[in-house]
Amino acid sequence: MPSVLRKYGTIIGFVILCLIFSILSPVFLTVNNLTMVLLQGSMLTIIALGTTAVMAAGGFDMSFGSVCGLIGVLVAGMLVHKVSIPVTIIAGILIGAVFGSINGLLVTVFGIADFVATLSTMSIARGLNYFYTKGDPIFMGIPQEFKIIGQGKIGSIGYPVLIMLVVLVLLYIFMNHTVTGRQIYAVGGNKTAARLSGINVRWIRILSFIIGGAAAGLTAVILTARLGSGQPTAGEGFLLDGLAAVFLGMTMVKEGEPHIIGTFIGALIMGVLVNGLNLLGVQYFFQDILKGLIILAAVGLTTMGRRKEE
Amino acid sequence: MPSVLRKYGTIIGFVILCLIFSILSPVFLTVNNLTMVLLQGSMLTIIALGTTAVMAAGGFDMSFGSVCGLIGVLVAGMLVHKVSIPVTIIAGILIGAVFGSINGLLVTVFGIADFVATLSTMSIARGLNYFYTKGDPIFMGIPQEFKIIGQGKIGSIGYPVLIMLVVLVLLYIFMNHTVTGRQIYAVGGNKTAARLSGINVRWIRILSFIIGGAAAGLTAVILTARLGSGQPTAGEGFLLDGLAAVFLGMTMVKEGEPHIIGTFIGALIMGVLVNGLNLLGVQYFFQDILKGLIILAAVGLTTMGRRKEE
Amino acid sequence: MQFPGVKALDNVDFSVLKGEIHALVGENGAGKSTLIKILGGVYPPTEGEILIAGKKVNYTSPQEATTAGISIVHQELNVIPYMSVAENLFIGKSLPRKRTGLVDWFKLYQDAKTRLTVVGLQDLVRQPVGRLSVAQRQLLQIGRAVSFGAKIVVFDEPTACLSRTEVDNLFTVIRNLRDQGTSIIYVSHRLEEIFELADRVTVLRDGKKVGVYRTQEVTPQQVINLMLGKELASEGRRMSCMTDQVILRVEGLSSDTGVKEVNFDLHRGEVLGIAGVVGSGRTEVARLLFGVDKPTGGRIMLDGEELTPHGIRKAIRAGIAFIPEDRRYQGLVLNMSVKENATLVFLKNLARCGFIHHAREKKVVGNLINSLSIRPPEANRLTRYLSGGNQQKVVLAKWLAGRRPKVVILDEPTQGIDVGAKAEVHQLIDNLARNGAGILLISSDMQELLNLCDRIIVMVRGKIVKHLNRDEATANKILEYAMRKENNIKYA
Amino acid sequence: GCSSQSTNKTSESSGGGQTAATEPGKPQAGAPKDDKNLKIGVVVNGQGNFFNTGIYQETIRLIKEKGGTPLALDSLGQREKMLSDIETLIQNNVDAIIVLLGDPTFLEPALKKAKEKNIPWISVASGFNPLVDLEIDSNDWAMGAKVAAYLAARLGGKGKIVEIYGDLIMPTRARAEALRAVLKEYPEIQIVERHSYAWPGFLDDCRKWMETVLQKYPNPGDIQAVFAAFDGAGMGAVQAIEAAGRKDIFVVGIDGDPLAYDNMRKKGAFAATSAHDMKGMAEKAVEWAFKMAKGEKPPVKMMFIDSPLITQENVPPAQ
Numbered sequence A, B: 001m002p003s004v005l006r007k008y009g010t011i012i013g014f015v016i017l018c019l020i021f022s023i024l025s026p027v028f029l030t031v032n033n034l035t036m037v038l039l040q041g042s043m044l045t046i047i048a049l050g051t052t053a054v055m056a057a058g059g060f061d062m063s064f065g066s067v068c069g070l071i072g073v074l075v076a077g078m079l080v081h082k083v084s085i086p087v088t089i090i091a092g093i094l095i096g097a098v099f100g101s102i103n104g105l106l107v108t109v110f111g112i113a114d115f116v117a118t119l120s121t122m123s124i125a126r127g128l129n130y131f132y133t134k135g136d137p138i139f140m141g142i143p144q145e146f147k148i149i150g151q152g153k154i155g156s157i158g159y160p161v162l163i164m165l166v167v168l169v170l171l172y173i174f175m176n177h178t179v180t181g182r183q184i185y186a187v188g189g190n191k192t193a194a195r196l197s198g199i200n201v202r203w204i205r206i207l208s209f210i211i212g213g214a215a216a217g218l219t220a221v222i223l224t225a226r227l228g229s230g231q232p233t234a235g236e237g238f239l240l241d242g243l244a245a246v247f248l249g250m251t252m253v254k255e256g257e258p259h260i261i262g263t264f265i266g267a268l269i270m271g272v273l274v275n276g277l278n279l280l281g282v283q284y285f286f287q288d289i290l291k292g293l294i295i296l297a298a299v300g301l302t303t304m305g306r307r308k309e310e
Numbered sequence C: 001m002q003f004p005g006v007k008a009l010d011n012v013d014f015s016v017l018k019g020e021i022h023a024l025v026g027e028n029g030a031g032k033s034t035l036i037k038i039l040g041g042v043y044p045p046t047e048g049e050i051l052i053a054g055k056k057v058n059y060t061s062p063q064e065a066t067t068a069g070i071s072i073v074h075q076e077l078n079v080i081p082y083m084s085v086a087e088n089l090f091i092g093k094s095l096p097r098k099r100t101g102l103v104d105w106f107k108l109y110q111d112a113k114t115r116l117t118v119v120g121l122q123d124l125v126r127q128p129v130g131r132l133s134v135a136q137r138q139l140l141q142i143g144r145a146v147s148f149g150a151k152i153v154v155f156d157e158p159t160a161c162l163s164r165t166e167v168d169n170l171f172t173v174i175r176n177l178r179d180q181g182t183s184i185i186y187v188s189h190r191l192e193e194i195f196e197l198a199d200r201v202t203v204l205r206d207g208k209k210v211g212v213y214r215t216q217e218v219t220p221q222q223v224i225n226l227m228l229g230k231e232l233a234s235e236g237r238r239m240s241c242m243t244d245q246v247i248l249r250v251e252g253l254s255s256d257t258g259v260k261e262v263n264f265d266l267h268r269g270e271v272l273g274i275a276g277v278v279g280s281g282r283t284e285v286a287r288l289l290f291g292v293d294k295p296t297g298g299r300i301m302l303d304g305e306e307l308t309p310h311g312i313r314k315a316i317r318a319g320i321a322f323i324p325e326d327r328r329y330q331g332l333v334l335n336m337s338v339k340e341n342a343t344l345v346f347l348k349n350l351a352r353c354g355f356i357h358h359a360r361e362k363k364v365v366g367n368l369i370n371s372l373s374i375r376p377p378e379a380n381r382l383t384r385y386l387s388g389g390n391q392q393k394v395v396l397a398k399w400l401a402g403r404r405p406k407v408v409i410l411d412e413p414t415q416g417i418d419v420g421a422k423a424e425v426h427q428l429i430d431n432l433a434r435n436g437a438g439i440l441l442i443s444s445d446m447q448e449l450l451n452l453c454d455r456i457i458v459m460v461r462g463k464i465v466k467h468l469n470r471d472e473a474t475a476n477k478i479l480e481y482a483m484r485k486e487n488n489i490k491y492a
Numbered sequence D: 001g002c003s004s005q006s007t008n009k010t011s012e013s014s015g016g017g018q019t020a021a022t023e024p025g026k027p028q029a030g031a032p033k034d035d036k037n038l039k040i041g042v043v044v045n046g047q048g049n050f051f052n053t054g055i056y057q058e059t060i061r062l063i064k065e066k067g068g069t070p071l072a073l074d075s076l077g078q079r080e081k082m083l084s085d086i087e088t089l090i091q092n093n094v095d096a097i098i099v100l101l102g103d104p105t106f107l108e109p110a111l112k113k114a115k116e117k118n119i120p121w122i123s124v125a126s127g128f129n130p131l132v133d134l135e136i137d138s139n140d141w142a143m144g145a146k147v148a149a150y151l152a153a154r155l156g157g158k159g160k161i162v163e164i165y166g167d168l169i170m171p172t173r174a175r176a177e178a179l180r181a182v183l184k185e186y187p188e189i190q191i192v193e194r195h196s197y198a199w200p201g202f203l204d205d206c207r208k209w210m211e212t213v214l215q216k217y218p219n220p221g222d223i224q225a226v227f228a229a230f231d232g233a234g235m236g237a238v239q240a241i242e243a244a245g246r247k248d249i250f251v252v253g254i255d256g257d258p259l260a261y262d263n264m265r266k267k268g269a270f271a272a273t274s275a276h277d278m279k280g281m282a283e284k285a286v287e288w289a290f291k292m293a294k295g296e297k298p299p300v301k302m303m304f305i306d307s308p309l310i311t312q313e314n315v316p317p318a319q
């Protein structure tokens, strides 16, 4: 039993939570509601998956929320200026990748601590956002076909969910079944050993930031499509929730390294929490309190089970 | 020259910045303006100094901004309910210490990762804040004698500056010249080594969080006095700027550990940056961009100088 | 004492007399460090008790153990890098204080100077420990253990990275302590040290006690057999298989890490040893050859081709393998499995279009585990949980998972590993040479060099001071060159 | 300022508008002030939605148009930053300060400093404080009451609604209070769910919340209307409602946000808003900032700018 806790504490906590919600709210365990939670959580998941790569390589990123916000308005701007939809999407992802590579260069070539470097790019991205929008949302002239990306469905599954699942599968394969993915983990595990094994540590670190940035760019594309507009302040909210998702995911493996499935479940937990509490009509301040307590309980269970054994 | 850069890059950057500001703005280098910058920066400094202790012990705290916000409204509430001023001040600091010790216990006894634990207490503190205030500022019935703490002056030096200087000196002595302070650094430097040399690592880590919490409490007292009211969202802004101050400070020592004077200068840099850019009437979005670029330049100079040598 | 899945210590009785030097030996993973950690209050015992001077003690933290009079030099380096030597010495004991309660820095440095004179660190008390060499860090740990008047001082492999002079110095310190009535527990894989120093020896195997013996009454070979639970053929000199074909030629190699004008040839099938005291620049030469550091001058020719510009990946492509001296921090990703570590260098060969071919990976690693007899033979076990010898084999495995290397550089490959594992590593080195590789063997273990090498070069302060052929090399000669020179330079 | 008090009195007694009479009293006597060398400080409490951004940009534009120099700052929604920003403007000797969407409950130290230096202070959509020289406001109570009354009437005095509110600034608090006041007259209208919007990121937040609510109230008639404290939050609800195909629910908000207008023109779920006369407010604020900088005294301390009810019937055409 304690060994089960140790391994699956967070997940058990999650399941208990779902049980409680489904007892208390008749709506919670309906297909409709669950697909909606998935839809709502898909953007957080994508952006957090990107950050998982950064953190798996031993890095840390504070900028992805702001970068996502900036790209969201840039994407809207491009569409308004009649850039074609495919080009816009690719450009959005590329701009994200460029921001990621800047972060990566700052951290590797210039040797600036991750936190300081990405805090700075966060500030720069936010400034560029307001410079471009002057704070106004961009919404006139965004074509309906673009909005489909965020608002369309196949059956009852929204496109963002499908995109998220594709990203999930691709990143899972990439991180766990490719040479480069393995190298990312090796760099995160021990930079010196990785370097002495012939791994291009610098490039791997930059690459991880590029993945993080590209994920932020893709998230921005979906976000703009879903909101039907470029919102200057959208995206910023992803920072803390995204980090929380990755950290929750890290409690799900013994060695405590960031990993794809963990982050996915972590993001689900964040989404289910908000959904369940909203369904129960819990006041927002109790939501904040409960959110904190539930995360502590879930993670506490895991780590306590784990400690006993050591 | 490069060795000077390595050692003092951030400070040199800071001095250059001050020079530029004083050339471009006649107001910048006036006593009035500089005392104002000190006044405005005093709260950030105090709260960041507390976090410096946490980080010196190898911890990380995401909650101090929200804890400060919560205590700010609690302090206002106590005053409105006619609790005496000294009792209120002490209570404010104590509540901070209690929050700190909860963080410490979560991290040490329950073994929850710092980031997850303090993200959760951050959420809980924020929830409690809105639970208590329902979002309304508390401003009727705060005695003038209390506001003095934030708004009063001796000569041209505001009380908050004096309090900050006292905290600075005390924490400097504590961290650098007392046994416990050195043990905090020892724990941050190498937990295992510290434990094996007989240091009570758990207690030292808890203590560091208590210091961080108490600093947040004191900051809250001053903030409420300065704003003349308990403002539900006040305090949250300290999070990123506070962390930035500590990280900037860390670039100022070769070994890169958090330290008191570094944080003080880091907080000054943050304050001077905003002040100077405001005086020059730089548009707000350029401010964000410049802030990012300037931090990168200052820190980059230092770390590049350092790398050359290694 | 129980770790997940391992009973690290099983009902061990162990006693040490006042004023005795008592050695503790056993294979990697036999439970020596665990026993010591229990004595030191790091882990609580699950069963049994500890008595000091006949009194039962019951402590749960290192602090209490210290108070009870036990002082330990742990196997792992445990220092606080950004604090000064003096502070590292006193932290956790009690820093000297002024009447105000503040730290008395003047007294701290004074005291530290006095206390560290025995280990020769008296001039470095103000240095941050981060700037000390590994050996100096170890000396600091020793100083910390011996200079506070403990009743029992425990050494867990203290000499692993010390030079001969430093070892001699340490032995003098230990004997003095004994003569003053202190009890010493001494753990080492170097049997010659044990027979030089200890009065009695306790042998552990698989967490159980095998027996206690007076060192005068047993031979090293007997102790080895007791440790392993089987007969180990004593190692003699290996048969040379050196060819006259030069595989690696180094000319005038210099660097700003202190290497000066190094020249040598390495032949196919040759084991070339590099001897020298700690700090003589052997590791630095290895790092230059492997492309970790950039040389400031000279040439490196592999198979007749100059390696320039040089870098790690280029070195690997050219066929150079490097087994670094610190396996835990340079050789392994501890949170990765045996499999993942073993294939880290040549993973591309086990992949199609960048996708890992898991079946092939599994097979290759399975073969490596077998041929290197890595124990336990589990590909998915984290290397963190392997014994030192097995960790070292995994590091070796990294270079055998792909194309066989032409040149293998081994930096202290048997440091801290037991005699059984050591013999296996030696066997591997021999195999590599027989398959035509050139081997560069850096070692502080004189016997190892003499047994394995075709030729030995001796380095002092970044320079090669002597080339010795197989026939002329003796321990005394090597020491003479390595140390006399050292002293000359020191007192020049 | 040495004689500022008496100066002010003079201008008051002389009925205002007589710049000549006030100028000698200004501390920097000598060069008479003209519009060209006036520095006007502007501070906004965060941007990211239509009204905040709009009035901020318009204010800056108008100051430039009049030939003055705007020193414009964004406090990013942070209390202590807003206070510090305004102090810095005072330090920089601006000739007048315009505070947009501030909250005078915490600005007292800055207000006092401004008084000491005799710098006129104009508050826009911020609530009143005795030290404020001129308050220009749409009157958020009135705005809230307008759309609440519209909502009640459209429901025929009966039905279930949900409310999106925000406590963090006075204007949005006032609007919610007005809704409650109106609903006292309509006991059969029931608020079944409430939500406090997130800031920033309100659009996505409100959309998500409304989606959840629609799961909980899946049938036509379960909910008939949404009251949103401002249009941006209401637009989140509109998106959720339209995506779910729930033609039975309408949304009211406050601001006159172009996003809402756009939806109204398309006959979407957005039904009504009370529109700030954003340009009018900015114009008044800038006009008086210049006048007061030159010593003129406003005839009243509080100016309310009308905020008409806009519905799908009278929504202005797109430009």
Ligand SMILES: Nc1ncnc2c1ncn2[C@@H]1O[C@H](COP(=O)(O)OP(=O)(O)OP(=O)(O)O)[C@@H](O)[C@H]1O
Pocket: C003, C004, C006, C007, C008, C026, C027, C028, C029, C030, C031, C032, C033, C034, C035, C075, C385, C386, C387, C388, C389, C416, C417, C418
């Ligand atoms: N923290 C731990 N977690 C799990 N297993 C451990 C841990 N520490 C030691 N062990 C296991 O306990 C056993 C005894 O280890 P110990 O370190 O005492 O061996 P040792 O005799 O000191 O070996 P060496 O000669 O390599 O230092 C080994 O099987 C080892 O793998």
Ligand SMILES: Nc1ncnc2c1ncn2[C@@H]1O[C@H](COP(=O)(O)OP(=O)(O)OP(=O)(O)O)[C@@H](O)[C@H]1O
Pocket: C130, C131, C132, C133, C134, C135, C276, C277, C278, C279, C280, C281, C282, C283, C284, C442
């Ligand atoms: N981890 C380290 N960090 C910083 N400096 C180091 C480190 N390890 C070694 N050095 C420096 O490099 C020099 C030589 O290193 P080391 O003690 O490993 O000797 P070496 O030349 O490798 O000799 P040997 O191989 O015989 O031990 C030392 O003087 C030391 O200052």
Ligand SMILES: O[C@@H]1[C@H](O)[C@@H](O)CO[C@H]1O
Pocket: D049, D050, D051, D052, D101, D125, D169, D171, D172, D230, D231, D232, D254, D255
């Ligand atoms: O009062 C304003 C606006 O009306 C609304 O747009 C958002 O909240 C506040 O900033």
Ligand SMILES: [Mg+2]
Pocket: C032, C033, C034, C075, C156
């Ligand atoms: Mg051991």
Ligand SMILES: [Mg+2]
Pocket: C279, C282, C283, C325, C411
């Ligand atoms: Mg070495």
